[in-house]
Amino acid sequence: MKLTNAQITKYRSVEDSQRFDIEPDVTALVGKNESGKTTILQALYRLNPVEESAQLDEVIDFPARLTRERRRLPEGERIPVVTATFRLDEDEVAEIEDDLGKGVLRSPEFTVTIGYRAAGRTIAFDKDEALVVEHLRSPLDLSATQADILNGADTVKDLLEALDSLEDAPAAARELANRIRGWRDHSLDCYLIDEYAWPRMPKFVYFADYDIMPGKVSIPDLIRRRDGNTLKRGEQALLSLLKMANVSLDDFLHTDRHERLIRELENTGNVISDEVFDYWSQNQELAVELEVLPPEEGAQPPLNEAPILQVRVKNLRHRASVPFDDRSRGFVWFFSFLAFFDELEEAEDNNLVLLLDEPGLSLHGRAQEDLLRLIDERLAPDHQILYTTHSPFMVSSDQFHRVRTVIDQDKVGTKVSGEIFKADEDTAFPLLTAMGIEMTQTLFIGEDTLLLEGPSDLIYLDVLTDLLESQGSTGLDPRWVKTPIGGAGKLSTFVTLLGANKLNVAVLIDSSTKDVGAIHRLRDNGQLSKNGLVQVSEFTGSADADIEDLFDQSFYLELVNASYSQQLPQPITTPDLNVRDPRIVRQIEAFFKKNGIANGKFNHYKPAAYLLREQATLLSKIDPATASRAEQLFSRLNALLS
DSSP states (O other): OEEEEEEEEEETTEEEOOOEEOOSSEEEEEOOTTSSHHHHHHHHHTTSBSSTTOOOOHHHHSOGGGHHHHHHSOTTOOEEEEEEEEEOOHHHHHHHHHHHOTTOEEEEEEEEEEEESSOSOEEEEEEOHHHHHHHHHTTOOOOHHHHHHHHTOOSHHHHHHHHHHOTTOOHHHHHHHHHHHTSGGGOHHHHHIIIIIGGGSOEEEEEETTOOOOSEEEHHHHHHHHHTTOOOHHHHHHHHHHHHTTOOGGGGGSGGGHHHHHHHHHHHHHHHHHHHHTTOOSOSOEEEEEEEEOOOTTOOTTTTSSOEEEEEEEETTTTEEEEGGGSOHHHHHHHHHHHHHHHHHHHOSSOEEEEEESTTTTSOHHHHHHHHHHIIIIITTTSEEEEEEOOGGGSOTTOGGGEEEEEEETTTEEEEESOGGGOOHHHHHHHHHHHHHHHHHHOOOOSEEEEESSHHHHHHHHHHHHHHHHTTOOOOOTTSEEEEOSSGGGHHHHHHHHHHTTOEEEEEEOTTOTTHHHHHHHHHTTSSOTTOEEETHHHHSSSSOOGGGGSOHHHHHHHHHHHTTTTOSSOOOGGGSOTTSSOHHHHHHHHHHHHTGGGGOOOTHHHHHHHHHTHHHHGGGSOHHHHHHHHHHHHHHHTTOO
16 A cells, blocks of 8 residues: 655645656655645644544644635534545555455555544545445345345445345345444445555654754653653654564663663664665764663753663774764764664554654765665665655755755745746755756766657667768758757756856657656746657657657567667567557567566667677668658757757
C-alpha cells in the first residue's frame, strides 16, 4: 500500500495546498525558510501517527487569518484538513477480490480524510456493492422461491434482511448471515476499512533535525516523563537504543547491574555505529561510549538526581571523547535517527511513511550526499520518504521528478506543486544550484540548445544528418548544441532552467512521453518558444511514436538483432512482434520481457551504438522514406534557430 497524493486545507499556514502527487519511494519538498514545509509534514503525520498523542486542535491549528470564517461555520460541521489517497498493491487487490469477488474495486485507490470537529478518519472506497452481493449469494444452494427473494438485494444490508427472511434457510445461508452480522454496522464499507484498509495502512513517522539523543539524562526524571508521556523525540531515540539492548530504565536503579547494562548498551551502540558507517563517509574513527555517573556537584535539576546516564562520542584518531550532543551534529543525527528508526521498524508490522524535516541541515555537502544514499539505499526500498530541504545538495540532480516546490503566497497561504516553473527565485535556488553543479560536470549548453531524452537520440540525429548530407540534402544545423539529459522526467526542469538564462531552447520528445503536458504548460507560460516543442509523431504519421519509429521497421530490427546477437537464440522477425502497437521499441520491450532476453530488459542504446559503429556499411540500407522523414524533422528544427 502506497500514499499516492494528498491535499491539505485549513491547517496553520496552509489554506489549500492543492492536491500534490507523492512518489512511491522518495519525495523532496523544496522551499525557502518559513514557506510551510514543516507544516505540510506535520499535517500528513496526523493521518496515522506512530505516536497517538498527535491530534488536531481547531483553535491552535486552524489558520489564524481565517478565525472569523471558522466561527461562522455551523456547529458540528466537519472541517477537512488532510485528504490523502492510498493505492493498494496487486496482492492486496487480489486478496480482496478472492474474498468479495473479482472487480469489486472499481479502483485500487481509496481516500482517507481527517479533520476538525469529528473523531477518527473517513475512509472511502470506489466499489461495486451489487457485484459483492452477487459474489456472496452465488454459492448458496437455494430453492427457486428463496433465490427470488435474494435476487432483489443490491446492497449488503438488503442481502442480510433477505437472508433473515428466508424460511428453512440452508446452513450456508445462515452462515453467510452470521458473517455479515459480524461486520461493523453490517456495512461493506466498514468491512473493507476494518479488514483491509486500516490494519494495513502505513504508520507515519515524523523526525526533525533537532530530534537528537541527549548526551546526559537523569534516569529517575526520564522514568517520570516516560510514564507521563512527555518524552522528546531525541529521548525516545535513547529509549529505542535501550530497548534494542534489552535494557529498561528501571534496571539502572539497581547499582549492582550497571556494568552489565553498559556493556549491553555499548554492544548495541556498536551495531548502530556500524550501520551509520555504511553511509557516513566523513570520519570512520568514531565510537559511542556510555557511562553511569553520580550527579555533579551543584548540578541543576533534573541532573541533580542519580543515577545519571551519559552518552559520549570518542574520536579514536585524537583519543578524546566529548558528550554526545556536543559532537558534530551530522554524526549525532545519523546515530539518533537510526537508533530511533531501527527499533521502530522492528516493532511495526506495516511499512512506514517517514517524514524527515530538514534532515542533514548541519551536514557538509558531501555528508548530505551520504544522507541521500542512506535514504535511497536503506530507507526507500521498504518505506516511503518525504523530506524537506532548502539545500542544493539534498536535491538529487538525476531525480528531479521527486521535487515538489513549497511556496507561501500572500493571502492564499502555502502551496505545493510538482511544476517547478511555478517556483519563485528563492524557492528555485537549490534546484538551480543542483542543476548548475550537474551541468558543469556533465553538460554542454549553447545559445541554441536542443534537449534530447537520451544519448541514443543524439546518435540517430548525427547518423541521419550524415546520410542526408551525403545525398546533397540538409541535415541538422551544427549550431544546435544537442544535450541528452538522461530521461524524459528531466525535460520540463531543463526547459525551465535553460529558458531562465534566456537561451533558445527546443525539445525533441517522444510522443508517448508523460512530460509532454508539463512542457506544453511551459510553452504557454512563455518559457519555451511557440514552436519549440517538437514531437516525433509529427513525422511518422502515428499519434504514438519514439525516435526509433523514424526508421523502417525491418531496418531497426536488423540493428536490434545485430546488437543482441549473443543473447538472441534466433533473429527477431516481424511476426514475433505485436504489430498492433505503433511503437517498435515497445514491441521489442514486450518480446524481451516475454522471452526473458537480456533478463527481460531492452537497452535502447545498444542498437544506436551498433549503428554508430557500423554506419559506413549501414547508411546505404536506410530507405528513402526514412530519409524523407528525417529531412522534414531537420527542416522543422533548423527553422527554430535564433
